[in-house]
Amino acid sequence: MSPNELDESAVPPSGDSRTTPTRRTFIATTTAVGGAVVAGGLIAGSPLLDTDEAVAADAAPASRVSLTVNGTRRTVTVDNRTSLLDLLREHFGLTGSKRGCNAGACGACTVLVDGHRVNSCLTLAVRLEGAEVTTIEGLSDGDRLHPLQQAFIDEDAFQCGYCTPGQIMSGVGCIKEGHTGSPEEIREWMSGNICRCGCYVKIVRAVEQTAGRK
Amino acid sequence: MHPFAFTKVSDTREALDAGRRGGRYIAGGTTLVDLMRETVERPETLVDITGLPLREVTVTERGGLRIGALVRMAEAAAHPKVRTLFPVVSEALELSASAQLRNMATLGGNIMQRTRCTYFRDVTADCNKREPESGCAALHGFNRTHAILGTSDHCVATHPSDVAVAFAALEARVSLLGPEGERHLPFADFLLRPGSSPQHEQALRKGELITAVEIPAHPRPLRSGYLKVRDRQSYEFALTSAAVALHIRGGVIREAKVAAGGVGTVPWKLPTVERHLVGERPSESLWAAAAERAADGARPLEHNRFKVELLKRTVERQLRTIGGTK
Numbered sequence A: 001m002s003p004n005e006l007d008e009s010a011v012p013p014s015g016d017s018r019t020t021p022t023r024r025t026f027i028a029t030t031t032a033v034g035g036a037v038v039a040g041g042l043i044a045g046s047p048l049l050d051t052d053e054a055v056a057a058d059a060a061p062a063s064r065v066s067l068t069v070n071g072t073r074r075t076v077t078v079d080n081r082t083s084l085l086d087l088l089r090e091h092f093g094l095t096g097s098k099r100g101c102n103a104g105a106c107g108a109c110t111v112l113v114d115g116h117r118v119n120s121c122l123t124l125a126v127r128l129e130g131a132e133v134t135t136i137e138g139l140s141d142g143d144r145l146h147p148l149q150q151a152f153i154d155e156d157a158f159q160c161g162y163c164t165p166g167q168i169m170s171g172v173g174c175i176k177e178g179h180t181g182s183p184e185e186i187r188e189w190m191s192g193n194i195c196r197c198g199c200y201v202k203i204v205r206a207v208e209q210t211a212g213r214k
Numbered sequence B: 001m002h003p004f005a006f007t008k009v010s011d012t013r014e015a016l017d018a019g020r021r022g023g024r025y026i027a028g029g030t031t032l033v034d035l036m037r038e039t040v041e042r043p044e045t046l047v048d049i050t051g052l053p054l055r056e057v058t059v060t061e062r063g064g065l066r067i068g069a070l071v072r073m074a075e076a077a078a079h080p081k082v083r084t085l086f087p088v089v090s091e092a093l094e095l096s097a098s099a100q101l102r103n104m105a106t107l108g109g110n111i112m113q114r115t116r117c118t119y120f121r122d123v124t125a126d127c128n129k130r131e132p133e134s135g136c137a138a139l140h141g142f143n144r145t146h147a148i149l150g151t152s153d154h155c156v157a158t159h160p161s162d163v164a165v166a167f168a169a170l171e172a173r174v175s176l177l178g179p180e181g182e183r184h185l186p187f188a189d190f191l192l193r194p195g196s197s198p199q200h201e202q203a204l205r206k207g208e209l210i211t212a213v214e215i216p217a218h219p220r221p222l223r224s225g226y227l228k229v230r231d232r233q234s235y236e237f238a239l240t241s242a243a244v245a246l247h248i249r250g251g252v253i254r255e256a257k258v259a260a261g262g263v264g265t266v267p268w269k270l271p272t273v274e275r276h277l278v279g280e281r282p283s284e285s286l287w288a289a290a291a292e293r294a295a296d297g298a299r300p301l302e303h304n305r306f307k308v309e310l311l312k313r314t315v316e317r318q319l320r321t322i323g324g325t326k
Helices: A023-033 A035-048 A084-091 A147-155 A164-177 A183-189 A200-213 B012-020 B032-037 B073-078 B080-085 B087-094 B099-104 B107-112 B163-169 B271-277 B284-291 B306-323
Strands: A005-008 A062-069 A072-079 A110-113 A116-119 A132-134 B005-008 B024-026 B045-048 B057-059 B065-068 B173-178 B181-186 B209-215 B223-229 B240-249 B252-261
Touching (some): A084 A110, B073 B080, B073 B107, B087 B240, B107 B163, B163 B223, B163 B240, B252 B271, B284 B306
Parallel strands (some): B024 B045
Antiparallel strands (some): A110 A116, B173 B181, B173 B209
16 A cells, blocks of 8 residues: 555544534534434444445445545545545544534635535535545645745734635635636635634735736 | 435436435535534435536527536536626626535525525524424514515525526526426426425425526527625625516617515516516616516515615616616
8 A cells, every 4th residue: 555545444433523413403402302313313323433334325324435635545434424624624634624614604614626615514525535635734835835825924814823724725716716806806706715803905915916926 | 413324326317216215415515514414404315416417508499598407606607608698697606605615506406505594594493494383483583684575474584596586587497307207397486485384495396306497598689687785795695686687679678587586485586577677768767667666565574674675776776787778
């Protein structure tokens, strides 16, 4: 097996979307239909994770999937409920992609799948057979930062930094799509990424400068 | 999220088999996965249909447009034929969601998307759409964003799609494939008003698959566009919106297609506005007089009374934008 062929079929379950409900869902479900459903989910979720993927289509909630992440081919068996975001963060230790809303409303989890920017929180990992995923960790060329990463530093385009990986991945997509004709166009096409620190002016500038250099 | 089985199909026959057995189709998944996480949706089996050959945009013989159900929103919006033949469609798409979501979501999924009513999405709240006969928390709750048209005592939730408003205006047809073969439904018959059974949202039979949306040919030249009014500039659902397409020849409006979004339980076609326009010459007073009828039959709730006036102004402004004043 080459170093770029990682077989991780025995990855243990982790991350809340697999074995535990969200805080809101937990409270909600408990109130609405009693604890039984939640408890069932908690108990049923874990032991079934270790079952063979061959029966996944019938009963077991786990499947085997092979995908390429930042140039490395990986094969893993995941609970069907696992999002790409959780796969990256919890299974692969790639914690650059951030969980903000976990509902496709903030953009902090943005990554590229087959070259297109998407919300990894709304992407089910089991659907990514053969896909090429690029995260913030895969953007630089060794120690040389991607021009947009460098531009974020040069422009001081963040404060807390939590949204930054998503902003940068989205910016890479935005530049690639060619929606950088004006600050207004960049703002519109970057609107899927929320920055609570309000660094939008500098984020737009970083994207604009990087696009201009191309 | 509740556990589910997952299967991927490679042709429509396989898909229909899985659908007949109760499998739930998933394409972009941007609505479904979100609602599954909130346990609003609890499918036992997901059937991944993105491998099906439904990704073509084709110009029909007469000059209409057929958009495959699995064409992504971003692809449809950028497609040269969509942009030149029906700008209202590409504008509605590009004013929807975010660039990321538009890269994921498909046209078939878009018209299947479920309401953004917060009570529908909150499993602790009463909602007839989610839990039939449980009541409607929105009727006397916080209902600022809810519908004023097509509502019932059982449900006042809006349909959230923008492009569906354009499809309704242009009188598109939805192509469906089921165990008994193919059929085509006018868009107005595809999405259902809530009535006393708001849980039924589309006129789909069990296991039926959307294969395409077909926009019929309209007389040319046709000018069209979409206006969306919302609480923030971008990445937000409509408070009101207007899809307008006008065929003007010899200084006279020969055909007018108008529908509104953000205000109805389904995309709201405005035939009285259309009738007021046809045969007339564009003028400021015509736009105002036609738009005055846009909210006919509205039943505003406690917090969304403003939508009545906002809807008229939205329609008037978009008529002026598309029709000009000459």
